[in-house]
Amino acid sequence: DQQVKQNSPSLSVQEGRISILNCDYTNSMFDYFLWYKKYPAEGPTFLISISSIKDKNEDGRFTVFLNKSAKHLSLHIVPSQPGDSAVYFCAASPTNTGNQFYFGTGTSLTVIP
C-alpha cells in the first residue's frame, strides 16, 4: 500500500508563475521529508528537506510546507523557470523506527516559456 502519495501525475505552469506540488502521507510515524527532482535519463537529485519539528523550510526559489495534522506537504517554486521542468518526487521516513525512505509516484512539472 502506497504510504506516500502524489495524486497529480502532471502539472503545467507558465514561466514566472508559482508551481505548487502536493504530497500526502498516511504513516503518522513519518517525521523527515525530502523532495527530489529528476530529469530524463538521470538519477533523482536532492532539492529540499523538512523535519517534523518545522512547518516551513525555504531555499531560494523553493519552499516546502508541512501540515502534520493533515499529513500533507507541498513544494512551492517561485518564480517557475523552464529549467524547473522535471519529475518531482517526495519521500518520507520514520527516523526513529525505520531504515528507509518511502517515495511518492512523482509529479511531472512542465514550465511553459
Added chain:
Amino acid sequence: NAGVTQTPKFQVLKTGQSMTLQCAQDMNHNSMYWYRQDPGMGLRLIYYSASEGTTDKGEVPNGYNVSRLNKREFSLRLESAAPSQTSVYFCASSETRLEKLFFGSGTQLSVL
C-alpha cells in the same frame, strides 16, 4: 566529482539469465541503497546497507541478492531474471542512515 557511478547503463536479458549491477560511490558514505523505479509505482527499495558489512531487505527484495564489497561498492545480483524485473534500477548512497540520498544515473534493464 563522480559521486555515485552505476554500470551498465542499459542491459537486455533473456528470462532465466543472471547478471550483476555494479555501484560505486566516492563520497566516503556509510550507507548504500538499491531502488527500482516502475511506472506508477515511484521508487521502491530493494536492499540497503546501513554500513559496511551489513545488508538488509527493503520493500521488494524477492529475486535479488546484494553484496557490500567494501565501503565504496554495493552490487545487486539477479540470479534468474524474470520479465517482472524489467525496470530502471538506481543505486544511492548517504552519509549515514536516513540522511539525504545521492543517486546514480540508473540502469535500464529489460528482461524478455
